[in-house]
Amino acid sequence: MARDTHATGADHKGAPDSIDTMAKVLLIHPGLGRIRGFDGLSRVEPLGIECVAGALRGHELRLVDMRLRDGRARLDEIVADFRPEVCALSCSFTTSVSATVAVAGHLRPLLPAATIVVGGMHPSVCPRDFACSGIDVVVKGEGEETIRDLVDTLESGGDLREVPGVVLNTEEGQVFTRRRPLAAHLDTLPLPRRDLAPSQHADYCFNFWRPFALVETARGCPHRCSFCSVWRFFRGRTRVKSVDRVLEELASVRADHILFTDDNFLTDVERSREIALRLLDAGIRKTFSFQARADTLAAHPEIIDIWVQAGLGNVFVGFEAVTEEQLAALRKASGLGKPSRRSPPCDGTRSCPSPGLSSSIPLSPGRISPACASTYSTTASRTLSSACSPRCPAPGSSGKGARSS
Numbered sequence: 171m172a173r174d175t176h177a178t179g180a181d182h183k184g185a186p187d188s189i190d191t192m193a194k195v196l197l198i199h200p201g202l203g204r205i206r207g208f209d210g211l212s213r214v215e216p217l218g219i220e221c222v223a224g225a226l227r228g229h230e231l232r233l234v235d236m237r238l239r240d241g242r243a244r245l246d247e248i249v250a251d252f253r254p255e256v257c258a259l260s261c262s263f264t265t266s267v268s269a270t271v272a273v274a275g276h277l278r279p280l281l282p283a284a285t286i287v288v289g290g291m292h293p294s295v296c297p298r299d300f301a302c303s304g305i306d307v308v309v310k311g312e313g314e315e316t317i318r319d320l321v322d323t324l325e326s327g328g329d330l331r332e333v334p335g336v337v338l339n340t341e342e343g344q345v346f347t348r349r350r351p352l353a354a355h356l357d358t359l360p361l362p363r364r365d366l367a368p369s370q371h372a373d374y375c376f377n378f379w380r381p382f383a384l385v386e387t388a389r390g391c392p393h394r395c396s397f398c399s400v401w402r403f404f405r406g407r408t409r410v411k412s413v414d415r416v417l418e419e420l421a422s423v424r425a426d427h428i429l430f431t432d433d434n435f436l437t438d439v440e441r442s443r444e445i446a447l448r449l450l451d452a453g454i455r456k457t458f459s460f461q462a463r464a465d466t467l468a469a470h471p472e473i474i475d476i477w478v479q480a481g482l483g484n485v486f487v488g489f490e491a492v493t494e495e496q497l498a499a500l501r502k503a504s505g506l507g508k509p510s511r512r513s514p515p516c517d518g519t520r521s522c523p524s525p526g527l528s529s530s531i532p533l534s535p536g537r538i539s540p541a542c543a544s545t546y547s548t549t550a551s552r553t554l555s556s557a558c559s560p561r562c563p564a565p566g567s568s569g570k571g572a573r574s575s
């Protein structure tokens with residue numbers, strides 16, 4: 171069988187051809203196998219497993235996104251035809267846990283000898299949710315270096331207990347291996363393997379934007395909001411890709427509409443300005459969306475003007491509260507727990523002139539408190555679109571009711 175010689179990421183350090191044999195790896199984004207509900211409106215490319223695939227250069231790969239039409243049937247076809255030795259499932263949303271466990275349970279009898287691995291945001295913070303017979307290994311944290319180490323170790327018959335950053339499901343229970351350090355520099359990570367699902371890319375959309383792609387320019391956030399799991403997932407560190415690397419990735423994406431996956435894209439305002447200016451210089455014309463804090467928008471209205479010129483179409487802002495007291499209670503005020511000395515956060519909505527500003531408003535279930543009602547009415551009246559969801563503490567956060575292991 172021919173070695174996978176696809177050149178994507180070949181020049182990106184960190185994916186050496188260190189193995190002599192190759193494994194057959196099936197990358198799976200679990201789903202119900204039909205497009206339903208929220209997935210009909212927003213269905214973004216499975217960037218997490220595309221990144222994991224990028225790190226598996228030298229192995230034979232297939233990818234199936236089960237959220238798309240006939241997902242279950244396509245999974246079964248590939249399993250029958252390809253007979254993977256490793257199945258790698260991605261589960262970033264807590265709401266996808268049961269679908270992920272069900273897919274693993276479906277695969278187990280079909281592939282009794284295969285190693286079934288799960289990774290993503292939820293398994294990283296709650297590996298116990300995957301302590302089931304269908305799953306062999308849970309990967310904690312960012313996946314690129316761990317999956318390569320894991321698959322190489324499996325291929326060479328080594329001991330998985332020596333692979334840092336994993337949880338092994340054994341008959342005696344879950345065995346945690348030692349912690350893996352975060353990737354030293356994001357520029358060393360291989361490029362995501364977007365080519366593995368070429369025919370599917372037209373299916374990715376965000377509302378009316380289609381085809382739609384994701385680009386990651388940074389990981390982590392310097393803030394410490396109590397309800398948020400991002401800073402814990404990235405161990406309190408913020409790492410960014412160089413502007414050159416970001417431009418390289420952007421130039422390689424064919425979709426016209428792009429969402430930056432960074433949880434706080436304007437963490438370094440100067441860097442984001444440079445990206446916008448370089449896009450303008452390079453003549454890359456696309457529609458961009460990103461997530462930012464209201465206080466940064468309020469403090470830097472000029473950054474929005476530059477980004478509008480570069481193609482900004484949408485900014486997501488989370489409005490968990492609107493008064494300084496409420497924000498301080500959530501540790502969202504700037505200054506790590508101290509009330510902000512800058513403008514009140516809601517001024518961010520006023521100072522955002524032309525692009526659509528979308529707000530995400532978590533509301534406490536049950537009786538709507540006056541604080542919730544004021545958050546809702548203030549943000550809904552000042553933003554183009556607002557999405558409300560019940561406040562539920564993200565696993566891995568320190569929000570009341572959240573859990574992790």
Ligand code: B12
Pocket residue numbers: 208212213214216217218219221222258259260261262263264265287288289290291292309311312313314316317384386398399400429430431432433530532557559564565
């Ligand atoms: C794109 C995105 C969206 C999009 C698309 C959602 C969709 N359903 O398709 C939009 C904007 C619509 C959205 C909405 C929401 N989102 Co959102 N979203 C993201 C975002 C910003 C990017 C995801 C991404 O591609 N990341 C980049 C890739 C590279 O990272 P990754 O997937 O984590 O993969 C890495 C590792 O996890 C690991 N890995 C992943 N899979 C695998 C598999 C294997 C085998 C291995 C080894 C490793 C591995 O390796 C990868 C590379 O290092 C993340 C935040 C983030 N930074 O990830 C939040 C995030 C996923 N969203 C989150 C939330 C809470 C929401 C909302 C509920 C917000 C709200 N209140 O309305 C809604 C719900 C949407 C829904 N029901 O589907 C949370 C999920 C928390 C949780 N535990 O469930 C996240 C993590 C942000 C956060 N911490 O708050 N979201």
Ligand code: SF4
Pocket residue numbers: 391392393394395398399400401433434463502
């Ligand atoms: S909610 Fe936003 S600003 Fe707060 S820690 Fe999370 S990503 Fe950072």
